Amino acid sequence: MLVLLVVASMVLSACASAKATPTATNPPPTPVPTPTTAQPVTLTIWHNWGPDDAKGAPLQSIFKDFMAANPGIIIKDEVYVDADIPLKVETASAAKQEPDLVFVQRVGSPLNWTEGGIALPVNDLIKQWGFEGKFTDVALENFTLADGKIQAFPLEGYTWPIWYNTKVLKAAGVEIPMTTDQLIDAATKVRAAGYQPVIASGADGMGQYLFTLIVQSAMSDEDAAKALGDGDWTIPSAVKGVQLFTQLRDAKVFVDGIEGIDFASGNTRFFEGKTMMSHFGAWSFGEAPKELLPDIQLGGFPLPAGSPHKFPVIYSAFTAKGIWITPNGAAKMEAVKKFIQFIYQPQMIARFVEQAGMTPPLKDVPVDATKLNPLFSQSLTMQVEVAKTPDFFLPPKVQPNFATVSQEAFTPGTTAEKILADLTALYEANK
Amino acid sequence: MTTLGNAIPRERKILSNADYHRRLARKRRVTFLLLVLPALVWFLAFMLWPLLNMFFISTKQWDGLALPQKFIFLDNFARFLNDKNLGVAIRNTGIHLLVGIPGVVPFAFMLGFFLSLRKPGYRLLRTIFFSPSMISVAALAMIFLGLYRPDGMLNSFLNTIGLSSLNRVWLANKSTALGAIIAIDIWSGIGFYGVLFFAALSSISEELYEAAQLDGAGYWTMMWKIAFPLMLDFFGVIIILQFLYILSGAAQNVILLTGGGPGTATLTLGYYLYNQAFLTQRLGYSQAIAVLIFFVGIAVILLIRRITSRLSNW
DSSP: OOEESOGGGGSOSSTTSSBOOOOTTSOOOOOOOOOOOSOOEEEEEEESOOTTSTTHHHHHHHHHHHHHHOTTEEEEEEEOOGGGHHHHHHHHHHTTOOOSEEEEOSSSGGGGHHHHTSSOOOHHHHHHTTOTTTBOHHHHHTTBOTTSOBOSEEEEEEEEOEEEEHHHHHHHTOOOOSBHHHHHHHHHHHHHTTOEEEEOOTTSTTHHHHHHHHHHTTSOHHHHIIIIIIOOTTSHHHHHHHHHHHHHHHTTOBOTTGGGOOHHHHHHHHHTTOEEEEEOOGGGGGGSOGGGGGGEEEEOBOBOTTOSOSSOEEEEEEEEEEEEEOHHHHTTHHHHHHHHHHHTSHHHHHHHHHHHOOBOSBSOOOOBGGGSOHHHHHHTTOOEEEOOOHHHHSOTTTGGGHHHHHHHHHSTTOOHHHHHHHHHHHHHHTO | OOOHHHHSOOOOOOOOHHHHHHHHHHHHHHHHHHHHHHHHHHHIIIIIHHHHHHHHHTTEEOOOTTSOOEEOTTHHHHGGGGOHHHHHHHHHHHHHHHHHTTTTHHHHHHHHHHHHTTOTTHHHHHHHHHGGGGSOHHHHHHHHHHHHSTTSHHHHHHHHTTOGGGOOOTTTOTTTHHHHHHHHHHHHHHHHHHHHHHHHHTTSOHHHHHHHHHTTOOHHHIIIIIIHHHTHHHHHHHHHHHHHIIIIITHHHHHHHTTTOSTTTTOOHHHHHHIIIIISOOHHHHHHHHHHHHHHHHHHHHHHHHHHHHHHHO
16 A cells, blocks of 8 residues: 655655756756758657647747757647547557657557557667666556556656645635545535535546545555456445445535536636535646635545545556657657657656646656645645556456446435446446 | 542441341440449449448457457357347437437428428528538537536526426436437437428429318318328438438437446447447447448338338328
């Protein structure tokens, strides 16, 4: 069980100092531009960090600086919706028209990319390009297949905590709940004070993460792996976890009509300051309104009595984004090498950390603590435990349909027995 | 200068009548084939070949575009027997058909008949009724998302008229989600098919209606006793179009609005095919479902044609 007293242990060793300097073991600094007469090489990159994403600006600045430092290489980037990228890459790959590099999360079909020849394993490249010992162990583990192949260069990690609005809690006269009993009490008082309690996206795929987080608050890591991974939803702690979920739902802990609320409207309602709690990932740190920041306290989900966990639970992983090298990219390996070595310079990764609150994949990243997003800084000091992110355990064929069960679970009237039966049926149907 | 030799016609082979006709027929056949060839090549390359591929892939285990395929013959079809979701999808599609065809076609016919009377303003009404068909699928989904949201227009309207007890989370409630999806198809289908009926009904001579009116027939009688029998074949075509739309095309609203949920409340055959192909990445099985839909489609089309032709003769 990984106690995440401080997420910083896996992210920022240099964060405590106002401004640290790159260590001697860092990859070589930005090369000085050298005039070249050869034909320029174009690196095509597909990603989803567009102008609306907090990571878009630092990424574009890195592209610009890279091209200035490497006049013989042109970056041609195309922005797509994250969920669309895997299929686009797979169809393009069939026509050998795939981009050279893909920035995409390690969830769903990309898990098959190494086996299918759409992306190259990077184990050797990590050694040959001077990155050995540079990535955090957990970042590499999160991109490693059972056979030991590392599928991509890890780029973006995340924490996925519970957001508490202390102003709403104060208005209701309650503290941040640490147990589910306290949560039920707080929800009742918050409603009485004219606010709504817990908001989540019950209507779409994001809701399944809160569902599984609540269920896991009653389960050990071993039991969670059995239930989520093997589909054994008959084990007592899984039954207890699902019963806890329905108990909370029936106690009106969630906002009214939660089964119809999608992620975007959930975000909006929390940021309007009308709800007590929400479940957003680190990617939303940059979206929080400034006037709300002083009222937000990050933490974990409260625990039920008899929980095997010591601290409230959250998710944390590094699968949010990796840089995948395709066969087309391999044909331009020298240019790819230069780009990878450039973007993984600690000072480049620091741009993402400072400007977008991204959890970095490298051990040593020199950041200016004064520039950090206050929520990101807060996330480094949470007293929480990390639960199993479903993405690691759900079988690939179960994962896309898990949300239909969780959505039904959010719907009032759905019994724990029905949810457990549906979960079992879902795994049976997708064996 | 003209010479005598040039003026004498060359010897020509005199063909018998049978030879002449045989040669002409051959020439016509070749010309016909040459004219048909481009369309034939197009059909073979872009219609028949993909169709054959559908059958071929349905015999494969193929768990992702990036992964290798394995020949498993009829195993995907055998899987139908144990697939509870397929049963749910068939049931939901059946409900959709049972509501979606009678809920659209007769009303579209009535709308088309009304428009064909060419009352003042019928051009404007025709445009208004046809407008849902001009809205893109995604925009239509957004409109209904706004309508069905917990704090959306429908619930707000119910609140306004004092029926807040009827408030529902329409797309997330098991008992209302499928109905909400079907309602979208009915809303957009009546106008579209109504305009098609209008075009077809325009071919009926006005004299027929005038004669009927002289005999004391009202609009209702003219619509069902004159226009309907004359439009029976076209009625069958519209039923087939609506049937095919519901069988596969209607999945677009499920994809955009509910993802088959909550649970399996809106899981239809068309959506299940999409789900297995693009989400679950079970490509071979998805094509087995496509084969099922293909044969069900053909069988029902033949049935509808048979019924409408019998009714026409009767």
